[in-house]
Amino acid sequence: MRTWVRRGGPSGGRPDHTPAPRRALLGQLSDPLRSFLSTEAGGATLLLLATLVALVWANSPWSGAYEALWDTRAGVVVGDVDLVMDLQHWVNDGLMALFFFVIGLEVRREFSVGELTDRRRATIPLLAGVGGMVVPVLLYLLVVPGGESARGWAMVIGTDTAFLLGALAVVGPAFSTQLRVLLLTLMVIDDIVAVSVIGLVYSGNVRTGPLLLMVLLGVGLGALSRLGVWRIAPYAVLGTALWLVTVEAGLHASIAGMLGGLLVGATAPRREVVEGAAERFRAFRQSPMVAVGRQARAGLDRAISVNDRLRSTLHPWSAFLVVPVFALANAGVDLRDGVLQDALTSRLTWAVVVGLVVGKTLGVSVTAAAAVRLGAGRLPAGVGMGHVVGGAALSGIGFTVSLLVAGLAFEDERLREQATVGVLLAAVIATVVGWAVFRAAAVLRGEGDADLPRFLDRAVDPAVDHVLGPVDAPLTLVEYGDFECPFCAQTTGVARELRQRFGDELRYVFRHLPLADVHPSAELAARAALAADRQDSFWEMHDLLFQHQDALAEEELVGYAQDLGLDVDEFMRDLDDPDVHQRVRDDVASAEASGARGTPTFFVAERRHTGPWDTETLVGVLEAARQAGRV
Incomplete structure (x- = not known):
């Protein structure tokens, strides 16, 4: 005979478990970020292949064809107006504007609804990003303090995100989600400064008329977002016009790309929409x-916001086409006839290597360590200083931005070749150093994985948890939810369908994760559910709260208690009971310790589920858990 439990017991949880500090947990981090990371890492393979093809081609008997291809002129002529450039300029000034536009979109999303909305979590990577630019530039100028070579100082500022993530996937910890998030956040300041430097330092003579028109077009793009224009066409028209005017103004096209992306607003989906x-x-x-x-x-x-739709459409094109084509057009250095030997004995080459490899490693890691020591912030859960040093070493892979600056900084072909060799050497050395640091951190400091916890911190206890289904059911689904979260409201139907599908084989457990910084009434609603639980009505109140997510003020909660026939005076006392407050904090603490970073977060057989949470997906995960014996 099976016993059914429909309520949780009194305040429970581990008595020695310190509640996690409050912070904004803005929805499930994994979906957009995982998509970005996987696309970047996949694009790194094509980027490496394109680099090798360019080097082999430029050093082959057909090297003349390589040079002739990128010197080919192409463009559009309409009457007396023409836009004609050679193919290399089309790549560097045209396609790369799209690349920086995607970066701008990603930066805007991070500041609006992503990792950078919580400034406390952003402090360490932003400070580390500044250190990772200042120190490399100082070391570069220490090696080449003057002359034309000094013009290339900005080569050591940027980091190639695709190459970095690809290298991290190969030489980094097996599980490195949190480290990737830290490095991606660090790249935000890196990208903004690098593009600003390219646009302001390496542009030609700036013309005032087109510059004023640029400002007007930028205002127009910003206005589209503020007015809630949801169609993509107006943004595409103004963005293209901004690019044309930027080129006409004498600024580098990267400015148009980054500025355009930053001006396209990003918002979380609104429930009513x-x-x-x-x-x-x-x-x-x-x-x-x-x-x-x-x-x-x-x-x-x-x-879905215009920012999200543009990113999802353009990011694969940027990662899988634009960046590899850029590498094909710019990495082809003919190393014959003493060019390689000349580069290896050049101060410029080694200034690039020292700036990128030594400068990035020291600048990022020392600044991050100092910021943590001074209490400016803390590293993400699961990330240790060994991970930070390894990631800092990999940030010495400059590549895309470095090659772009080299082409802009040096008119002398010999200097450009030496700089390119330095960038390629730095990428190889940085990867080897990163590998060595990660291995040393794992062996000497025990810093293996750099990921969020993947398993349920507190095992399901029918005497404490809210359980729906047989307490000894072979399958368990645990949800951390928020009564004011619209996505959690949708999962109530999913949970119902799963129980219908699996019957007595499934027990469903609900735990509280009120996102107080996002949903102001969520914690009060959680306490209301627990107060109703004291009168054996948790699941009835659970359903009512999700049905009335827009009405969770205290007087409305009292009305729901009356509708359920509860003793209202007792309900009111329990609503403010310290034990009820503690019970919510215990659930929040277990969510943090289990790696739950938003709502809804599901655990199947005590393993955290990432990805979609529709019925069919969860059915497949539950079936897989059963077949694997994880029940």
Whole structure:
């Protein structure tokens, strides 16, 4: 005989568990960030292949064809107006503007709804990013303090994100999600400064008229976001115009790309818009007509910000086409006829190597360590100083930005070749140093994985947890939820479908993770559910709270208690009971210790689930857990 439990017990949890500090946990980090990281890491393979092809081609009997290809002129001529450049300039000034546009979009998203919304978590990587630029430049200028070679100081500022993530996947810890997030955040300041330097230091004579027009177009792009314009076409038109005017103004096109991306706003999906899209989709399912389908598609587009839609569309093109083509056009150095020997004995070559490898490693790691020691912030969970030093070494892979600066800084072909050899050498040496540091950190400091915890910190206890289903069911699904989170409201239907699918084989457990910095009424609602639990009505209150997410003020919660026939006076006392407050804090602490960074977060057989949480996906994960014996 199986016993069914429909409520949690009194305040529980481990008595020695210190509640985690409050901070903004803005939705499940994994989806957009995991997509970005996987695309960048995949693009690194093509980037490496394109680099090798360029080097082999430039040093082959067909090297003349390589040079002739990139010297080929192409463009558009309309009457007396023409836009004609050689192919290398089209790549460096055209395609790379798209590359920097995608970076700008990503930076804007991080500041609006991503990692950089919590300034406390951003402090360490931002300070480390500054150190990772200042120290390399000082070391570079120490090696080449004057002359034309000094013009290339900005080569040691930038880091190639794709190459860094690709190298991290090969030489870094097996699980390095948190370190990747830290490095990606660090790259934000790196990218902004690098693009600003390229645009301001290495541009030609700036013309005032086009510059003023640039400002107007920028204001127009910003206005589109503020006015909530959701169609992509107006942004595309103004963005293209901004690029043309920037080139005409004499500034490097990277400025147009980064500025355009920064001005396209990013917002989290709003509940009412998502629900409106769902209504339109249901209407289309009932009446599959062209007009209804267009309305459904428009509703889906409205639900997702222009920033997100542009990033998801353009980022694969940037990673898999733009950056590899750039490498093909710029990495082809003919090393014959003494060029390699000349480069290896050049102060310029070694200034680049020292700046990127030594400067980045010292600048990032020392600044991060000092900031942590001074209490400016803390490293992400799971990341140790050994991981930071290894990541700092890998940030010495400058490549894309470094090669772009080398082409802009040096008119002398010999200096450009020496700089390019330095950039390529630095990429190889930085990767080897990073590998050595990660291995040493694992052996000497025990710093293996650099990831969030992946397993449930506190095992399910039917005497404490809210359990729906047989307490001895072979399958367990634990959800950390927030009563004010619209995505958690959607999962109530998912949980219901899963229980219908698996029956007595599944027990569903709900734990509280109120995101107080995002949803101001969420913690009060969690306490209301626990107060109702004292009168054996947790799941009834659970359902009511999700049905009325927009009405969670205290007087409304009292009304729900009356609707459920609860003793209202007792409910009110329990609502403010210190034990109830502690119970919520215990759940939040267990969420933090289990690696839950947003809501909803699911655990299947005590293993944290990342990815979609629709019914079919969770069915597959539960079935896989059963087959693997993880029950």
